[in-house]
Amino acid sequence: MLATNVLHFTRILRDSGLPLGTRSTLDALACVEVAGIETRADLKAALRCVLVSRAEHLVLFDTAFDLFWRDPDIAAKMMAALLPEVSGRGTAKPPPPPPTRLLDAMHGQQSEAAPQPTQDPDELEFDATLTFSANEKFQRLDFESMTAAEWAQAKDAIADFALPVKPIRTRRTRGVDRGRIIDLRRTLRESVRTGGEVIHLARKAPQVKPPPLVVLCDISGSMHRYTRMFLHFIHALTNASIRTTNAGQHVEVFLFGTRLTHVTRQLRHKDVDAALERVASAAPDWSGGTRIGACLHEFNQRWSRRVLGQGAVVLLLTDGLDRDDIHVLAASAERLGQSCRQLIWLNPLLRFDGFAPRASGIQALLPHATKFIPAHNLQSIKALATALSA
Amino acid sequence: MIATPTPASIDATAKLLDSANYVADRALATSVYLMLKMQRPLFLEGDAGVGKTEIAKVLASTLGRDLIRLQCYEGLDIAQAAYEWNVQRQLLAIKASERTADAHIENVIYSDEFLIKRPLLKALQGKAGAAPVLLIDELDRADEPFEAFLLEVLSDFQLTIPELGTITAAEPPLVVITSNRTREIHDAIKRRCLYYWVDYPNAARELEIVRRKVPGVDQRLSAQIVAFVQRVRKEDMFKLPGIAETIDWTRALTALDVIELSKENINDTLGVLLKYQDDIHALRTRMQTVLDDSASQ
Numbered sequence: 001m002l003a004t005n006v007l008h009f010t011r012i013l014r015d016s017g018l019p020l021g022t023r024s025t026l027d028a029l030a031c032v033e034v035a036g037i038e039t040r041a042d043l044k045a046a047l048r049c050v051l052v053s054r055a056e057h058l059v060l061f062d063t064a065f066d067l068f069w070r071d072p073d074i075a076a077k078m079m080a081a082l083l084p085e086v087s088g089r090g091t092a093k094p095p096p097p098p099p100t101r102l103l104d105a106m107h108g109q110q111s112e113a114a115p116q117p118t119q120d121p122d123e124l125e126f127d128a129t130l131t132f133s134a135n136e137k138f139q140r141l142d143f144e145s146m147t148a149a150e151w152a153q154a155k156d157a158i159a160d161f162a163l164p165v166k167p168i169r170t171r172r173t174r175g176v177d178r179g180r181i182i183d184l185r186r187t188l189r190e191s192v193r194t195g196g197e198v199i200h201l202a203r204k205a206p207q208v209k210p211p212p213l214v215v216l217c218d219i220s221g222s223m224h225r226y227t228r229m230f231l232h233f234i235h236a237l238t239n240a241s242i243r244t245t246n247a248g249q250h251v252e253v254f255l256f257g258t259r260l261t262h263v264t265r266q267l268r269h270k271d272v273d274a275a276l277e278r279v280a281s282a283a284p285d286w287s288g289g290t291r292i293g294a295c296l297h298e299f300n301q302r303w304s305r306r307v308l309g310q311g312a313v314v315l316l317l318t319d320g321l322d323r324d325d326i327h328v329l330a331a332s333a334e335r336l337g338q339s340c341r342q343l344i345w346l347n348p349l350l351r352f353d354g355f356a357p358r359a360s361g362i363q364a365l366l367p368h369a370t371k372f373i374p375a376h377n378l379q380s381i382k383a384l385a386t387a388l389s390a
Numbered sequence: 391m392i393a394t395p396t397p398a399s400i401d402a403t404a405k406l407l408d409s410a411n412y413v414a415d416r417a418l419a420t421s422v423y424l425m426l427k428m429q430r431p432l433f434l435e436g437d438a439g440v441g442k443t444e445i446a447k448v449l450a451s452t453l454g455r456d457l458i459r460l461q462c463y464e465g466l467d468i469a470q471a472a473y474e475w476n477v478q479r480q481l482l483a484i485k486a487s488e489r490t491a492d493a494h495i496e497n498v499i500y501s502d503e504f505l506i507k508r509p510l511l512k513a514l515q516g517k518a519g520a521a522p523v524l525l526i527d528e529l530d531r532a533d534e535p536f537e538a539f540l541l542e543v544l545s546d547f548q549l550t551i552p553e554l555g556t557i558t559a560a561e562p563p564l565v566v567i568t569s570n571r572t573r574e575i576h577d578a579i580k581r582r583c584l585y586y587w588v589d590y591p592n593a594a595r596e597l598e599i600v601r602r603k604v605p606g607v608d609q610r611l612s613a614q615i616v617a618f619v620q621r622v623r624k625e626d627m628f629k630l631p632g633i634a635e636t637i638d639w640t641r642a643l644t645a646l647d648v649i650e651l652s653k654e655n656i657n658d659t660l661g662v663l664l665k666y667q668d669d670i671h672a673l674r675t676r677m678q679t680v681l682d683d684s685a686s687q
Contacts, residue, residue: 019577034427035400035420042400045420053580055435055571055587171465172535184477196484196495212573301628309530309572310464335628335668 006032009068010051016064018057024050040069167208168311179205211311211341212250213237216299218318219283220257220290226348228276230317231267235275238267252307256295257285262303292322292361293329296336304339311341316369319349322361330364337368345369393454393520396426410448411602412441413595421586422449431544431565433580436588438570439632446525446566455564456522460509462532468539472510472549480504500553510543514559521561529579530569537576544582591633593620593687599633604640614651614684615640619663621684625676627669639663653677 006028014020027050035046044065052061175183186202194200215234219227238251255261266278280286308314314336322329337343345365366372397403403426404419414422422445425432434442450457460471468474480499487495507515513524529537543549547559567583569575591599597616601607619636631639639662648655657674664670673680 021581023581030428031424034424041416042420045417046424048417049421049424049584049586052587053433053577053585054574058587170533171463172467172533185475188475188477188480192496198481301626306571306573310533331668 002032002037003029005069006047009047009064012068013051013061013064016060018051018060019053020051043069168211169206169208172207173204174207176203176205179203181205210249211313212252212307213315214307214312214340215251215253215315216296216317217253217255218257218290218292219255219286221287222290222319222321223317223348224287226317231276231279232272235267235272238264239270250310254299254303255279255283256292256299257283257288258291258295259285260295260298260302261285290318290322291324292318292320292365293324293326293332296332297328300332300335300339304336308339313342313344314340316343316345316365318345318365319347320345320362320365321349321359322364326360326364329361333365333368337370342370343368344371344373346373394452395519396453397423399423406452407445407448410452412444412448413591413598413602414445415591415595418445418586418588421584425566425584426564428584429562431567431583433567433569433575433583433585434588435569435571435575435585437590437630437632439634440588440590441633442568442588443525443527446523446527446568449564449566450523453523453564455520456516457525458509458513458522458563459525459527461527462529462536464531464533466532466536470508471536471539472508472543473551474506474508475500475553476504476506505551505554511549511557513563513565514543514547514549514557516559516561516563518560521559521563524563524565526565526567528570529567529575530572534576537579541578541582544579590623590630593617596620596633596636600636600640603637604644607640607644608649611643611649611651612640615643617684617687618651618656618681621680621687622663622673625673625680627664627672628666629664629669631663635663635665651681653681656681 007025010020010025010028028047031046031050032043035042037043044062047065048058048061052058173181173183175186181204183202183204186204187198187200190200190202191198215237217227217230217234234251234253237249238253251264252262253264253267255263261283263279263282266282267275269275269278347362349362397406400416400420400423403423404414404416407414407419407422421432424430432445434445436442446459447457449455483499483504484495487498505511509524513522516522526540529540544565547562548556550556565583567579590596593616596619597612600612600616601609604612615636619631619639623630639659642659642662643651643655646655646659656677660670660673664673
């Protein structure tokens with residue numbers, strides 16, 4: 001009975017998004033056997049250390065555990081709910097929905113992660129399309145499907161795309177024909193061929209790799225026209241194939257408007273339209289106001305230490321039009337500039353001839369950007385790639 | 391050191407950690423017990439200064455095992471982590487054998503004698519019943535190729551040396567892996583481990599830790615310190631103070647003969663608690679509020 005319960009509990013966690021395989025279920029069973037089931041807290045701790053592998057899943061696990069192991073009736077109901085799925089996944093009959101209470105609990109973490117904003121009547125947001133919005137506009141952006149021609153163009157652009165950043169020299173070495181360092185181990189092994197006589201000295205040299213890339217993309221109203229193109233570009237970067245110069249580059253992607261959303265996982269889908277569809281549903285603040293300062297601050301506090309290690313380069317895609325407190329923006333930009341290897345700022349406003357960085361947000365950001373790239377004509381991803389590799 | 395067997399229950403594990411002045415909560419004791427019982431590596435993740443590395447040290451000292459530490463860094467490779475052939479000596483041996491015309495020189499130079507053992511290999515060669523504690527510290531600082539290499543060692547507790555063959559541990563070492571989460575460790579590694587997120591302690595546990603680690607500290611002062619630090623952790627900071635900082639700060643205040651926390655003596659010693667100028671500045675401006683809040687608790 002306990003085994004069945006553990007099995008179903010694992011299934012519930014898997015269905016609510018935790019990366020668990022059959023191995024995890026077996027581990028969980030073994031763990032319960034060793035730890036014993038005298039107390040609830042011990043059982044919880046034991047299951048937690050095999051079923052959770054990321055800190056952000058802890059809340060979900062705790063909620064699910066408390067619900068599942070509190071009331072055997074719920075477990076029974078859950079099993080009943082899951083049963084049709086077990087008996088045949090291929091049949092067209094959709095499984096009946098699990099009890100609402102549990103469903104709510106399972107999604108509790110998500111709603112907690114993205115709480116509804118407290119609407120502050122005093123706070124007016126002003127975006128670049130010259131309209132006032134009293135609160136955040138929670139719109140879902142409908143992505144048009146990418147045309148085949150655009151797709152081909154994007155792929156072309158990415159194929160010969162190289163970031164304007166120097167690759168990092170790692171401390172790892174590889175065998176080369178000419179190099180400064182003599183590879184003694186390989187020399188000795190190769191000398192076996194010549195009867196133990198060392199004739200040729202094998203050499204090695206440090207390997208280089210592209211630095212990890214962190215993309216912070218503005219999706220506020222004033223950036224609306226460029227967002228789609230930017231996202232296509234980022235998707236191509238994320239899924240760069242082995243042949244490109246960016247192979248093996250680690251890319252993390254964040255979107256921000258009025259809040260920060262981490263969308264790396266959503267963007268990993270191979271199909272660009274499917275990926276962007278997921279991204280669109282993940283970010284709640286499409287085409288709303290801009291709070292660059294607050295978002296950069298949140299990034300610094302919550303994410304910078306996790307993703308900016310290993311000499312990361314930050315690509316900031318924004319027009320820099322921020323109506324929030326300019327001091328927050330300046331301080332956050334300074335911290336961001338110090339935490340990464342390079343801060344590259346792409347500003348679509350630069351397409352206008354004679355553009356001068358007069359807006360206060362732009363002036364606050366500018367001193368901390370290592371590179372300020374005039375990305376003209378962003379309608380074409382080709383042009384953007386060229387601008388970046390120049 | 392005489393190796394003692396691993397504890398037989400969660401309670402015994404908690405008592406063991408406690409005997410070395412490591413104040414663990416029940417969930418951590420459970421994880422440690424499972425790690426010892428199931429012979430699986432323990433993966434500890436959490437902010438800097440919450441006592442991750444300390445667990446390995448405490449396990450080694452209480453169980454009477456050797457502590458083998460592998461500090462990770464970018465570019466860490468097999469030669470530094472596992473083993474390396476002593477090529478200079480091999481070459482000398484070949485030269486020497488030319489005179490004696492030793493036909494079996496190849497067997498000689500690829501033997502144990504010419505092998506330089508690094509932490510991972512040493513950890514696999516512990517005696518049965520006295521397997522060492524292997525601490526792989528700050529794995530997030532190593533790069534991904536090294537993680538891939540670790541997979542073989544962690545899942546089968548064996549290591550393959552092409553010239554020598556596969557070396558398997560008589561008894562798996564007690565592996566503790568720590569990470570500060572400066573990047574995500576690959577799921578394949580985590581899946582082979584028991585995962586535990588080491589959080590900041592609650593007030594009662596932190597007070598207990600401080601009183602044990604700084605034995606001479608005044609009861610009232612330590613309570614004030616802990617209340618203040620707990621309150622500081624609710625502030626919006628770039629780097630929250632860890633337990634290590636609380637202990638350091640308590641030591642600093644005791645050394646200055648402080649009897650009671652005040653705005654002045656906190657200001658003077660804030661550099662022990664917070665390590666970023668932005669954070670120090672932010673706290674100085676809100677000092678009175680934070681101090682009042684912590685005093686009212």
